[in-house]
Amino acid sequence: MAVNLLKRVGIFVAVLVGLCAFYMGYRQLYLSTGWTRPFKVDEYAMPRLQDIVSRLWEPAATDQPVLVQVLVQKALFTAREAAAGFVIGAIVGIAIGIVFHFSNLMRRGFQPYVVGSQTVPILAIAPMVVIWLGGQGLPVWMPVAVISAFLTFFPVAINTLRGLDSADPRKLELMRSYAASEWSTLWRVKFPCALPYLFSAFKVAATASVVGAIIGELPSSIQDGLGGAILNFAQYYSLDPSALWATNIIAAALGILFFVIVAIVERLVVRRAPEHVA
Amino acid sequence: MTAAAVSIRNVTKTFGKGGTTALKNIELEFQPGEFISLIGPSGCGKSTLLRVIGDLIEPTEGEAVIGGKTAHQARLDRDYGMVFQEATLMDWRTVEKNVSLPLEMMGWDRGARRDRVRELLELVELTGFEGHHPWQLSGGMQQRVAIARALTFNPSLILMDEPFGALDEMTRDRLNLELLRIWEATKATVVFVTHSIAEAVFLSSRVVVMSARPGRVQKIVDVDLAYPRTNDTREETRFFELATEVRELLRESHEAREGA
Numbered sequence: 001m002a003v004n005l006l007k008r009v010g011i012f013v014a015v016l017v018g019l020c021a022f023y024m025g026y027r028q029l030y031l032s033t034g035w036t037r038p039f040k041v042d043e044y045a046m047p048r049l050q051d052i053v054s055r056l057w058e059p060a061a062t063d064q065p066v067l068v069q070v071l072v073q074k075a076l077f078t079a080r081e082a083a084a085g086f087v088i089g090a091i092v093g094i095a096i097g098i099v100f101h102f103s104n105l106m107r108r109g110f111q112p113y114v115v116g117s118q119t120v121p122i123l124a125i126a127p128m129v130v131i132w133l134g135g136q137g138l139p140v141w142m143p144v145a146v147i148s149a150f151l152t153f154f155p156v157a158i159n160t161l162r163g164l165d166s167a168d169p170r171k172l173e174l175m176r177s178y179a180a181s182e183w184s185t186l187w188r189v190k191f192p193c194a195l196p197y198l199f200s201a202f203k204v205a206a207t208a209s210v211v212g213a214i215i216g217e218l219p220s221s222i223q224d225g226l227g228g229a230i231l232n233f234a235q236y237y238s239l240d241p242s243a244l245w246a247t248n249i250i251a252a253a254l255g256i257l258f259f260v261i262v263a264i265v266e267r268l269v270v271r272r273a274p275e276h277v278a
Numbered sequence: 279m280t281a282a283a284v285s286i287r288n289v290t291k292t293f294g295k296g297g298t299t300a301l302k303n304i305e306l307e308f309q310p311g312e313f314i315s316l317i318g319p320s321g322c323g324k325s326t327l328l329r330v331i332g333d334l335i336e337p338t339e340g341e342a343v344i345g346g347k348t349a350h351q352a353r354l355d356r357d358y359g360m361v362f363q364e365a366t367l368m369d370w371r372t373v374e375k376n377v378s379l380p381l382e383m384m385g386w387d388r389g390a391r392r393d394r395v396r397e398l399l400e401l402v403e404l405t406g407f408e409g410h411h412p413w414q415l416s417g418g419m420q421q422r423v424a425i426a427r428a429l430t431f432n433p434s435l436i437l438m439d440e441p442f443g444a445l446d447e448m449t450r451d452r453l454n455l456e457l458l459r460i461w462e463a464t465k466a467t468v469v470f471v472t473h474s475i476a477e478a479v480f481l482s483s484r485v486v487v488m489s490a491r492p493g494r495v496q497k498i499v500d501v502d503l504a505y506p507r508t509n510d511t512r513e514e515t516r517f518f519e520l521a522t523e524v525r526e527l528l529r530e531s532h533e534a535r536e537g538a
Binding site: 168170171174176177179180188189192195270 | 353370
């Protein structure tokens with residue numbers, strides 16, 4: 001177990017070092033040759049890696065704490081929105097999956113709208129959500145969580161439905177032979193059968209919830225999260241490109257953290273034959 | 279006179295509108311404590327008949343009566359236990375939790391469940407495997423867990439759909455002996471669907487030979503071999519005679535169909 005963990009950390013570090021080396025090598029090659037395709041490399045297109053990292057330890061702006069401290073605070077704020085969005089999306093998604101599983105009529109009637117909802121860009125619904133939920137005494141980040149949930153409920157709904165439908169007909173026959181209620185069959189057979197599907201959805205939803213929260217902050221004019229920081233640094237990109245790169249790294253780290261949390265919970269919850277463990 | 283364990287009254291089952299007739303005018307009666315095998319070519323409806331008895335399929339005509347009740351009522355009263363060809367265990371549950379599943383649904387408390395499971399695992403000789411998961415067991419062991427599960431609520435009727443069909447012959451022979459021992463211990467009525475002539479003759483008090491398309495009862499063969507049966511039973515002359523009789527009946531039905 002410990003050896004296994006060591007190996008995984010080793011692989012992670014090796015890949016990370018490899019990616020950094022590739023970035024720096026590519027940059028150096030283009031700078032020394034002056035190649036311009038697909039794009040010209042300079043301090044704006046690809047800042048030096050050292051600059052990006054060291055930018056984290058410089059003040060975010062004049063008279064402000066160092067950038068990394070500011071970004072971590074903003075990441076925590078965004079993480080709260082994303083976590084709430086993930087939970088809301090998961091609950092709504094599972095509920096829709098269960099309803100569709102039990103009612104063909106509902107499935108046929110409402111599936112097109114569920115699918116259609118995902119082709120509407122979040123930026124287009126954000127103002128309405130902000131208006132609906134703003135000034136209701138809810139925390140300011142609540143509308144953002146709802147916007148994030150708009151992205152996360154979809155994979156959960158689709159996979160819940162598939163998972164519930166996937167239960168082995170023999171197992172259902174067995175439950176019928178016990179005169180089991182629908183509820184008992186759902187809870188004891190269909191839901192456990194759906195769990196691996198659910199966790200696949202949760203993994204997609206985990207990263208989507210972070211994206212949803214960041215994008216949801218933009219039209220809501222929330223300055224306390226990563227979305228606000230990205231918007232701000234994007235405006236000053238030509239002056240300070242490293243700041244945006246550094247912010248993106250923190251945003252990516254947040255997404256990875258969410259994913260890893262789901263993966264760990266999956267390992268604890270889903271106990272299956274070894275060949276089923278992906 | 280007590281009610282028949284299973285009484286099948288003029289059962290016909292057609293699938294789909296004007297589709298295939300799986301069963302045609304089946305009339306059968308099994309007495310309490312009998313061990314009945316249903317044997318026949320693929321498509322003779324033996325599994326369908328088993329599901330009609332268990333109220334898992336509704337017959338198009340006729341009815342199945344279980345111990346004087348309708349099949350539906352018998353299912354609601356949990357009067358029978360079911361075993362399929364695949365063990366159909368919940369792989370997220372341990373052996374103990376798989377066996378106690380029906381008891382959980384009947385609202386038994388934890389302690390009573392544990393005692394009952396211990397008793398049953400002893401009966402199927404799986405003591406010590408309580409904490410294993412199904413995928414840690416061999417096919418034969420999984421099937422024994424399924425049998426234990428079917429026996430949890432002490433049903434008077436056990437329905438088995440080719441339970442040993444997927445196992446190798448040595449395991450199958452051993453489980454046949456075990457099943458007879460369990461049957462004698464529980465005094466339950468067993469209805470057992472199989473493809474194997476030897477298995478049908480070895481286990482049963484009566485063998486129902488069926489023919490296909492539409493599924494009918496061709497003949498019922500009384501197996502007059504004394505219980506308890508042992509491995510030596512398989513070598514008796516009478517065993518061979520009965521197996522030959524069943525084989526010829528099956529061939530007849532096959533040829534009649536080919537000729538038609």
